[in-house]
Amino acid sequence: SSGRRECYFDTAAPDACDNILARNVTWQECCCTVGEGWGSGCRIQQCPGTETAEYQSLCPHGRGYLVPSGDLSARRDVDECQLFQDQVCKSGVCVNTAPGYSCYCSNGFYYHAHRLECVDNDECADEEPACEGGRCVNTVGSYHCTCEPPLVLDGSRRRCVSNESQSLDDNLGVCWQEVGPDLVCSRPRLDRQATYTECCCLYGEAWGMDCALCPAQDSGTAQLYTAPRGPLGILTCAATSPKILITILQTSKCQQLKSQGQSQQRP
Ligand SMILES: [Ca+2]
Ligand SMILES: [Ca+2]
Structure with a gap:
């Protein structure tokens, strides 16, 4: 030897x-x-x-x-x-x-x-189920979940929920402050995570690890703040000036309600 x-x-x-x-x-x-x-x-x-x-x-x-x-x-x-x-x-x-x-x-x-x-870590083989109510598919470096219809993935992409109860606001995710012309998300807020609505109303242009784009807004430079949850449990954002209420519906379409003349109009 x-x-x-x-x-x-x-x-x-x-x-x-x-x-x-x-x-x-x-x-x-x-x-x-x-x-x-x-x-x-x-x-x-x-x-x-x-x-x-x-x-x-x-x-x-x-x-x-x-x-x-x-x-x-x-x-x-x-x-x-x-x-x-x-x-x-x-x-x-x-x-x-x-x-x-x-x-x-x-x-x-x-x-x-x-x-x-x-x-690769096989997340699907972990004792803790990686996909709540759905099927786990392992990938190299990650994993993803699939759901049996009529269930659909919620905003976390890790849980299967029924269509009606799907809410983008149950989950916290990363909020991207900028989306480039090539649709690449950048400048994540590092200090906090946000729900889809918070992110899109207050801070960012896209949300979540899948870079879900926020609905287009034409509220100009108005400063937005969150208002209490309105009817239907929809979180609303209201611009201080000009007086525009923006409601992000669960369809993630942005609806703009003009409220000129009345300062306290509610959706
Ligand atoms: Ca050594
Ligand atoms: Ca994996």
Whole structure:
């Protein structure tokens, strides 16, 4: 067990010959870190198990540490991110720690400790149902929900509700303050989430992770504020000047009621 050879991970996998972490490392560098086997050309010598006397003498300071130049009392952390390059944290961001390392994965992915890579989280397999009252479809990096008619998705896109009870105002979402000519939403309000109506009346041009466009308004530069919920549970917005009431109906059409002459007209 001397010299420098290939270091293998996940040696129980059917394609273990391809599971090469590094090609030019020592037995100790391989087996005292994340390696499971060491060798060349797929002649793999299994690393000793952590409970064995062989492991104790090979890696006296435990996993992640090496003994530099035969001085048994000294120890040196292995920089796994550097030693194994992009093999130890595939599709993620590797950060060395002592001992060990951390692998940070994007949202919707988790670090698979055997495959040493960021893999998709199957939200549909979670114990908590990801889709309330509907069917969950897993996708790489996310998931989506589908509903059996006559149920439809609500504003959260995660819940199936009957058509009548669907209300865009039950859910908080991100409020986009700008929609570009290419219909790309930008400038999200970072300080708070809002319901669809709040967002469209007060702050923004589009709402939610699906970038649902707000209805067009021609209220000019009037400053809008929310009024109490009116009849039918519809949240209304009223412009202070000019005196225009704008009601966003549940059809998400914007209706403008001119109220010139009367200052306290209500919808
Ligand atoms: Ca380390
Ligand atoms: Ca997923």
